[in-house]
Amino acid sequence: MCRLFGFRSSVPSKAHRSLLEAENALGLQSHLHPDGWGIGWFVDDEAYIIKSSNAAHACERFRRASRVLTSHTFLVHVRRATVGVIDHLNAHPFRHGRWLFAHNGTIFDFDRVKPWLLEGTDPVFQTLILGDTDSEHLFYFLLSRLVEAGISRTGREISDADAVAAIVRTALLDLDAAASRLGARRPIVNVLLTDGRLFVAHKAGMPLMLSTQKVTCPDFATCPEPNKVCMLAKRPDDQPVNHMLVASEPIGHGENVWEELADGTTVRLDERFMLRTMAPPEGWEAPELPEEYRALAARC
Secondary structure (H helix, E strand, C coil): CEEEEEEEEEEEEECHHHHHHCCCCHHHHCCCCCCCEEEEEEECCEEEEEEECCCHHHCHHHHHHHHHCEEEEEEEEEECCCCCCCCHHHCCCEEECCEEEEEEEECCCHHHHHHHHHHCCCHHHHCCCCCCCHHHHHHHHHHHHHHHCCCCCCCCCCCCHHHHHHHHHHHHHHHHHHHHHCCCCCCEEEEEEECCCCEEEECCCCCCEEECCCCCCCCCCCCCCCCCCCCCCCCCCCEECCEEEEECCCCCECCECCEECCCCCEEEECCCCEEEEECCCCCCCCCCCCHHHHHHHHCC
């Protein structure tokens, strides 16, 4: 159980308000998710991460990094451990080349599902797994699927956003089906993946919110303009946005307009800032949450 925050902007920006100052900032959320934190960001063509096993709200390094860092893309995570010990190696995000990845949820009965994940993971990637979380295993499993499809191993080459989103989505659906076949509880896999140019988010099990605008148009419900960039309910695919935020919970109430994604939805933002959503598969039902997860989800 964790909390996610992803940010992509057409201009380099700071994320300190969302991490420290805004109502329900990620630092405040870490009171309930105190088992480590991580910030991923980009400078030019390089991805960087800083991670800790400390609680973000009590960590001066988190506060200092949140105030100082500037980037066009951030991926931030505060952890509540379910699989794996409390250790900075198990903190998210995980990085490989330009790829940054974070996960909110749990692959239940992981000992039962882990061999299936490893079977589908490139042997070279298997040697790079340093921690003991389900999330790090999932990251390298997804990267293996991308590489099998011809996507850049390191993310340094420009990748097709539609292809990456479709591959990640299919892989997560395959994981869901495999867990059921193996007699495990269906996994909760809200994930964020970016190479600093494209950004992919997928929701399966826990709340996941999207924001691309600061204010709501007063004519939203009745607007006759078919191509007007607006909220998900009316926004056509492949319309440009200036920025995108994805988070487990709304941050900065009144500062951003937040929309909750439907379970099974995949969102992708490409390098031209064209936003596209992939609807849940027909007949998709969210995995059932254990009681503890339902209680935490209700706080969102």
